[in-house]
Amino acid sequence: MSTAGFNSQNGTGQTYANGPSQNPVAPHQLPGVGYGSTPQQTYNPMQAKASPLPGPPGPYPVCSYQPGAPFASYPAPSGQSMLTRPMMGGPPSHTPPQSASPGPRPPPAQATPPPSMSSSSYYTNPQQTPAWQYNTAPPPMGAPTSISTPPRGPAPPHVSPTASSTGSSTAYSPAAPPPHVSHGVTQPPGPQMHRTPLHGYPPPGSGPPSMAPMAPHTYQPNRAPFGPPPTGPLPSMNPAPPPMGPPMAHASPQPPKADGTGPQATNSFNHVDNRMGGSPQPGPPGRHLGGHYPTLPPGYQNAAPPPSAMHPAIQAATQPYSQAPQPYQQPLGGPGPAQLSPSLAAMSLQSSTPEALRVVNLLQERNLLPPIPIPPPTPCLQQELQKINCNPEVFRSTLTSIPQTQSLLNKAKMPLGLLLHPFKDLSQLPVVTSSTIVRCRSCRTYINPFVSFLDQRRWKCNLCYRVNDVPEEFMYNPVSRSYGEPHKRPEVQNATIEFIAPSEYMLRPPQPAVYLFILDVSHNAVETGYLSVFCQSLLDNINGLPGDSRTKIGFVTFDSTIHFYNLQEGLSQPQMLIVSDIDDIFLPTPDSLLVNLNECKELVQDLLKSLPTLFQKTMETQSALGSALQAAYKLLLPTGGRMSVFQTQLPNLGVGALQSREDPNQRASAKDIHHLSPATDFYKKLALDCSGQQVAVDLFLLSSQYCDLASLGCISRYSAGSVYYYPSYHHQHNPAQVECFQKDLKRYLTRKIGFEAVMRIRCSKGMSIHTFHGNFFVRSTDLLSLPNVNPDAGFAVQMSIEENLDDMQNVSFQAALLYTSSKGERRIRVHTLCLPVVNSLSDIFAGADVQAITGLLACMAVDRSATASLSDARDAMTNAAIDSLTSFRQSVLSIQQPGLLAPACLRLFPLFILALLKQKAFRTGTSTRLDERLFAMCQLKYQPLVYSMLMIHPALYRVDNLSDEGALNINERTVPQPPLLQLSVEKLSREAAFLMDAGTVMYLWVGRSCHPGFLTQVLGVASYAAVPDNLYLLPELDTAESQRTRAFIGWLRDQRPFFPPLHVIRDESQLKPMFMQNMIEDRTESALSYYEFLLHLQQQISK
């Protein structure tokens, strides 16, 4: 029996502690502020076992739940002490708007930055060329000269901007400084702009109005431990070499559903659009189900075709979230969710129990993978409630039935947590403008569909159970224009809703949209050719940047010096100002570097057109990224906004300089992986500064060299930014990545954005949050600071049960996201999820959501990798599978049977765990570049579940025989729906072609003897040998086969907001290993096959 693992993530009754997310920065609660009297305890979710039972749950710690004092005490900005740093330097001491939190709670003075790595969903990984080297940058070729110039304006006397009339490529040999910058300077020919080198001697004494470089006293210089290290040795996985024998003798594939309806992946939430980036789309009605595995060559075939009938377990799992949306009428005075007769929940549970709990012997049933993506399980709620429940794509729980007690949860050995995609693009979103936003007077929960109305004038909160008055205004229903039906208001009809917030939700006027771009222009950067793609992309999309007439924009470029661009209205062309004193960075002309986009658009466009050529001949190899970030931070201090950083190498100059920590020779052989944690806290500190000033930093890393993403990534992780990574980006050598970068940029520049955001997550009394995952800064136990929020960011939350929930039928969770829209409106988006409470282990198992569990475990394992070690994290994941299946066997099964038994709803759990062990983030024994591993970890923490599941367990389809049978018809386009295949070489055939969708990248593998029809009609080549090595675009041929294939791939791509590049690969391709390594069920040199893994689990379970 395993002992270590994730079991303790279920909590041991401790009060909230941030677990690995614990705030190393402000570890001490300010007296009187906090959340409760209970001392925070460090809680390591991935640590060894939790105590079985949290003992008598002492007196309920009121504070741990009650989010704050009744808002009468709505604290003014005073509470912001939290992030207070000594104000540095001259910049206006702008207090960040600490946005009026969705709750009444004062912005707590407790900072709790969680660990969470993030990453954007944009990921391309092709290890295109094996020729990667972690070379250091080429040696400098020629020293740039800089000159000191007389001061300009308020600048320090020793600094003086000048306009260089030499222009162009002699970038670093500026001509003699003219006395003035902006006037009377002859224009250099060409696209150049004036360059104004400001040579900075370290300003003696009275420096420029610069800020002291990041010296926040509040920060502890050292990264505090994220929770204690795991205690005790973790059971390691001893792959007792299992028989490779004829394992799956009795393959009895589980075919999938066949009721012809296809799973309705959506719930009843009629207002929410599910098209956008949704989860794997359910198959269409009538798509072929089961039994349609391609004919395999004799040698490959070892599994019987699946029966055609739909598997009951799948049937259960695919029950529609709800039927067609119907107006829900909550009976006045009727039983509220909390008052349902106990039998109701029990009945509904029982009805599905036989399905989800059907016992599966994993060692015998081979083909468990359904041919269509698995829809989330449906909570066993009263039908009326489930109809209006939150869309699982937005808000989802690992357990759709909540255990009544922590001890019950501990026994189940499954993690309890929520996965959120709170700012997901929605095509329909009810928006309410009202002077009164109705909220619970006690806990500040927003009124929602799961409250109960005692009568027309009173409603009972579903989180704290306080009875509240219905405000007079709420008696009128603007939708029906009727009076006296508060229960029909949109707020009570929609689990997802958005409010336009009145002024009390603002601590300062909503800020304009501000975009600042920080661009690496070193020699290395110029070599990649990214700059022209970026500039063109921004030119193309400049009118699509979210914003209004107040929108501001600015640019900073850097190499060994920092270059600013004066874009002030009235200039005839952009003016470049160079600051070479990177140790004490200051802003040369603070007022003209961030300009109004509308008023200065032409100058901005001029700049974008000239930038790519401006540095074309640079020989500067150094990178002062840290100083550039400091400069950018100063620029954004007054307003907050978004920083977009483009970096192509390891920063090697000035503050934040890093050194390579990777030994390429150790990548495959290392026993454990080191350097998963940051080498410096510089980036984290700066990120926290940024967060405090409502600045988020997005990082685009385009590099073939090691860049220490573990350190650099902190800048985005703690400021709620995103990370994009394009390994081996090159404008000529890697066209697939160029396309990917272009598509990503378009999405990035034009997608919705929220500024000055905070998100609070509330839960019913008795439950609490103990760890967050994602990119943010934890401001208090339930409040995340999100300087920016974007529609592609996901979050996860681990929960624990503090008090017994015996007298509750249901519990609810509410996420409230308060943000400033790009149009300057303060808005609150509220999602509420309701789940039943159960008191038996079998009911808990019946409601397990295997994908959500896998997603949450992945987040926990990322934390564990950083706080303990990668091998600990791997052991813990394996133990999670062992423990839950052991619990099932011991506590749920009444009749003991031989074999490795799992409930049908968890039948894919071991497979997903194995997939995680083989995922780039966690794998061992395979050469994996450190940055790629880190990026995979970022993505697992940051991506919404649907995308991370594709990263973990890619989808494999045979595509050389696509047919219209069961196809979808979308916009008059026929989209074939081939069945999903298991990830095993035995499913491949040399005569066929297969598409693998790994979420952020796709591979089209062409078999050596592939049908000639496919080659000519889809790939447009005459023979297998003629398939190009670097094919990443399918030709647009006018054949039915070509149209089908492109329609299918296009449809897959349309379902996510980022662009997965496609690589067509042959057997000989260099990329073939990338494809083959996703064959998760097969054995590799360093990892077990699926069957071996099952045997290992069985062995551990029967111990």
Ligand SMILES: [Zn+2]
């Ligand atoms: Zn309440």
